[in-house]
Amino acid sequence: MTAAISFDAVEVGTALPDRDVTITRVDLIRYAGASGDFNVIHWNRRIATAVGLPDVIAHGMYTMAQAGRLVTDWIQDPSALVEFGVRFTRPVPVPDDDAGAIVRYSALVAEKLPDRRVRLDIKAVHADATVLGRASAVVQLA
Amino acid sequence: MALNPDLVGRQYPPSPVYVVGREKVREFAAAINDTNPLSTDLDAARAAGFADLVAPPTFAFVITHVAMGNAMFDPDLGLDYTRVVHGEQRFEYHRPLVAGDEVTVVAMITSIRAAAGNDMLTLRSDVLDPAGDVIVSTHSVIVARGTGSKEAA
Numbered sequence: 001m002t003a004a005i006s007f008d009a010v011e012v013g014t015a016l017p018d019r020d021v022t023i024t025r026v027d028l029i030r031y032a033g034a035s036g037d038f039n040v041i042h043w044n045r046r047i048a049t050a051v052g053l054p055d056v057i058a059h060g061m062y063t064m065a066q067a068g069r070l071v072t073d074w075i076q077d078p079s080a081l082v083e084f085g086v087r088f089t090r091p092v093p094v095p096d097d098d099a100g101a102i103v104r105y106s107a108l109v110a111e112k113l114p115d116r117r118v119r120l121d122i123k124a125v126h127a128d129a130t131v132l133g134r135a136s137a138v139v140q141l142a
Numbered sequence: 143m144a145l146n147p148d149l150v151g152r153q154y155p156p157s158p159v160y161v162v163g164r165e166k167v168r169e170f171a172a173a174i175n176d177t178n179p180l181s182t183d184l185d186a187a188r189a190a191g192f193a194d195l196v197a198p199p200t201f202a203f204v205i206t207h208v209a210m211g212n213a214m215f216d217p218d219l220g221l222d223y224t225r226v227v228h229g230e231q232r233f234e235y236h237r238p239l240v241a242g243d244e245v246t247v248v249a250m251i252t253s254i255r256a257a258a259g260n261d262m263l264t265l266r267s268d269v270l271d272p273a274g275d276v277i278v279s280t281h282s283v284i285v286a287r288g289t290g291s292k293e294a295a
Binding site for chain 1: 169173175180190204208228244264
């Protein structure tokens with residue numbers, strides 16, 4: 001399989017479709033079970049606030065997974081992902097309500113590389129603050 | 143307490159074999175709302191040339207974070223786990239993980255440094271196939287807050 005996007009069809013600055021991801025408590029519970037990361041700060045407000053956090057916070061890897069989904073939904077072929085990295089710059093508190101926390105994900109082509117690869121710069125913003133720093137992916141385009 | 147810098151380069155024995163399960167891939171994809179048919183629809187995955195369901199990109203961390211514990215809980219290291227946060231995460235993919243893969247993980251401490259009063263521990267974990275070839279390498283920066291020096295505030 002190859003990526004759904006042709007190298008020839010993109011330029012530096014080409015934007016991927018952006019999206020808002022809503023994170024609620026049940027998303028964190030489900031992710032804890034699926035990932036095996038049961039750190040209490042992701043589901044217990046009492047302990048989260050005791051260690052200085054404003055509330056239960058999302059798993060960093062959950063916020064990274066959503067950035068990954070933005071990329072793989074674009075290329076459609078997960079095997080076309082070559083590199084993927086982020087810094088966790090700020091936690092995403094998730095309130096105990098139905099509205100949850102909203103993170104806005106966006107990405108664009110930052111550099112065209114040899115061998116029909118591109119580097120994507122990814123942004124993830126919650127409450128006007130960047131939650132993933134230096135987030136980027138290298139993908140093999142068709 | 144600062145981390146023991148002598149541990150840079152220490153490699154830990156391979157993890158027990160982890161079998162990537164088809165339903166675990168489906169469960170993980172559902173948990174991150176990943177609707178890619180390659181991760182959920184066996185016929186679609188096979189039609190695209192994969193042996194089985196393809197794990198989403200960050201699934202590798204589910205496997206490596208357990209092996210990373212060998213390093214983080216190494217008594218020689220001196221890491222206070224209650225002060226730990228995940229600082230950075232990076233993946234280098236050679237191929238995707240696919241259900242049915244039987245893998246082991248080899249973890250290694252690649253860097254220990256102090257910055258802004260925090261200790262920064264960098265771990266590399268290689269996910270290996272039975273032949274010993276790397277499927278994916280993960281690089282994780284673990285930050286131990288406020289243990290590096292008196293500058294911590």
